């Protein structure tokens with residue numbers, strides 16, 4: 001699943017490739033990717049120019065010169081490809097934006113879980129899924145106090161809390177496992193039982209993890225490739241994710257894999273123990 005650093009890498013790639021491009025036609029092969037009427041979607045975007053692609057957590061926001069924003073959520077497997085010919089797209093490319101300069105922007109999604117929604121730019125932050133997102137790492141809104149206050153209110157596990165995007169947004173399964181290992185917090189620890197000292201450790205680690213991952217261009221777990229076709233190279237730096245059986249780089253204890261919040265969860269049973 002693409003996480004914040006991967007989506008950020010895709011955003012940067014898209015801005016390099018398609019900023020300023022004008023949509024001349026849209027070919028929708030699978031209607032359910034589009035939220036609402038596909039006819040309206042096409043009518044409103046054909047003739048529009050992509051001004052910029054921005055991001056909020058794991059959502060890409062395509063801004064057009066007609067004050068519309070296309071909110072694109074990649075979900076499990078979505079990705080964008082830019083090609084010179086439509087025939088270069090395989091059967092998993094479900095939406096194709098034909099660009100006036102002769103190129104094509106394809107949205108590929110094997111599992112078809114991704115969504116595209118067109119809204120007025122002035123209302124983009126009020127769209128339910130985006131409005132519910134917590135502060136994002138590396139922004140002024142994400143503070144030690146916001147993290148502390150958010151965690152105090154949650155009785156579920158710290159892993160589930162960090163995954164649900166309300167306290168802090170942008171962390172998915174890989175980075176939650178990594179930051180909890182670095183901060184020595186057991187993934188099943190109830191969020192409101194995480195100590196002040198642990199939260200104080202965790203706060204900058206979340207920023208650092210995201211910053212490092214963005215700098216490295218995201219991870220290559222599963223099928224992630226950025227818009228320019230480059231693979232990220234962050235997997236070399238993973239300490240616990242998919243490392244079950246390997247020795248913890250801090251203490252040598254084999255990393256274990258358990259299920260928390262319905263997700264495969266990797267941790268060191270020696271470094272990460274439950275409080276109390």
Ligand SMILES: [Zn+2]
Nearest residue numbers: 248251268271
């Ligand atoms: Zn350890």
